[in-house]
Amino acid sequence: MQNAITVENVSYVYGEGTPFRVLALDNVSLNVEMGKLTGIIGHTGSGKSTLLQMLNGLVKPDSGRILVGDDDIYSNKKLRREAAFRVGLVFQYPEYQLFEDTVRRDIAFGPKNMGLSDEEIEIRVREASAFVGLGEEILEKSPFDISGGQKRRVAIAGILAMKPDILVLDEPASGLDPIGRREIFGGLEKYRQATGTTMIIVSHSMEDMARYADDLVVFENGRVIMQGTKQEVFAREDELREIGLELPQITRLVRRLNKMGINISNDIYTVDEALEAIISTYGGGEK
Template identity: 50%
Template sequence: MKPVLEVKALTHTYSAGTPFEHKAIEDVNLEVMPGEFLGIIGHTGSGKSTLIQHLNGLLRPTGGEIRLDGEDIWAKPKEIRRVRFQVGLVFQYPEYQLFEETVFKDISFGPKNMGLEDEEVERRVRQAAAFAGIDEEMLEKSPFDLSGGQKRRVAIAGVIAMEPKVLILDEPTAGLDPRGREAILAQLRDYHRQKGNTVILVSHSMEEIARNVDRIIVMSHAHKLMDGTPEEIFSRANELLQVGLDVPQVTKVAMELQRRGLLPDSSIYTIDELVRRLLALKGGEAVC
C-alpha cells in the first residue's frame, strides 16, 4: 500500500536571513497511510503545528517536500487550492471562523467553493452534519446561538463536507468540558470507522491520543523524536517525560507498580489493559 501523504526531508525556517531566524521543523521524514488514525504529540514549540500546516499547503517548505498520492503538492503552485480540498485542516478553536447566518450555510461554504451542484452540496452538508452529531433542526439556526461544543461540531462538519482524503484536527477538544470532549472524539471515531479516511489528531492530552489512534508521531525541538504504536511509544515513558511531555495517568500507575516489582513492564496505556494485567497477576497467570 502506498502512502497518501509523504513528508520528505521537510524543513521550515521562520524569518530566514534575519536575527530572528528560527527553524520550526528540520529534516522531518514521515509517511501517512490511507485509512490510518495517526496521532501527533509534542511540547509547545516542538514543531507539530508547523508540520500539519505544511500537509495541506498552508505553509510552503523552506526545504524538502510534501507529496500527496505521490505528487509534490507544490509542483503546480496555482493548483494548491485543490490540495486543500483533499487534505482538510480543522484549526484549534475553529468556531471562531464561523460567519454565515445559518449552520447549513456555514457547513456548505467549502463544498460550494469546490464548484459542486446544489444537490451535491446539500447531500454533503447533511451527511457531514450527521457525522458531526448535528441534528437536522439545528441546520437553520444561527451558529452564534449555539453552545461552544455545538459550534465546534459545525466547524468540523464544514471540513468533513469537503470529503477530504485526509482530515487533520489540531486540538479539536481544547476548551471543552469532559462530556463535550468525549462527544467530539466519539463522533470522530465513528467518522473514521464509517468513511475509512485518514485522520490525523494533534492533541496535548495523552489519554485522548492513547484511546483513539493507531500510531503516534512524537515531535521534539523541531525533529521527529519517535514513531510507533501507542504501546511502543508509551513503553518509553521516561524518555517522554525527559523531553517535557506527559504520559497517560494509567501509564504512571503502571510505572509505579513496575517500580514496586508488581509488573514486569509499564507499557500500558489504557485502563482495560491495566485491569487485565492486574487480574492475571491476582490469578497467578503470566502478565506479559
C-alpha cells in the first residue's frame, strides 16, 4: 500500500535553551496509508498538534523527515509551500479564524488563494457547504450570526473547498454536543466516501475513533507507542487502559460477553454492529 504521509524519526523542542524547554516530539515515526482514515489518540500535551502542523509545512522538525507522497517537504522552499495546498489542515477551534463578512466569502478564501476562476470557486463553495450540511440560506449570513456548530462547519468547508489530497483535522468535534459531533463526523464521512481523500483525525473520543478510523496511532509523552489497524491497536486493551484510554463501552461489553461464552465477534465498535452480530449468530430481530 502506498503511503500518503511518512514521518521519519522526527523530533521537536519548544523553547530550546530556556528554562521552559519541552521535548514535544521524541523520535516519532509513523505512516499514513493512501485513502485511509488514520486516527491519532493520546492525552493533552502528548505532541499531536505539533505533529499535525508539520504535515502541511507550518513547523519544520528539528530533525527527521516528513514525506508527502515521495516528497521530503522540508528539503526545499517550493515543496514546503506546495504542502500547504496538498495537505489541508483544520486547526482545533477553527471557527476563531473566520473573519470575512459572509459565510460564502469565508469558504471561498482558500480556493481564491489557489488562483481558481470565479466559476470554479462558486462550484467548490456549494459542494463543500453541501458536504457539511450548510444550506444555501446560510451562505449570505455573517459568520458571527450563526451557531457554534455551524461556524465549525463553515471553517471545515473552507478547507474542503481547497480539495487537498490529504485532509488533517485537529479535534474537529471538540466542545460540541453529541448532535454537533455527529454532524461533523457524518459530513466528513460523506466527503470521504465521495472523494476517497486520505484523512488524519486527532480525537480524544475513543467512541469516534472506533466508529470512523481504519488505522490508529497512539501518542504518549511525545512518542508513538502504538500504531496499526484499529483492530490491532484495540487488541491491546490492557496497555491502553494503563495509560488511561478506555475502549468504547460497547466493545468492552461484547468482549466480556465473549469471555462468558456468548460468541460474537470481538471487533465490535458500535451498538448497531453489536446488534447485527448478535442477530446473525443467535437469530431473532424479526417482528
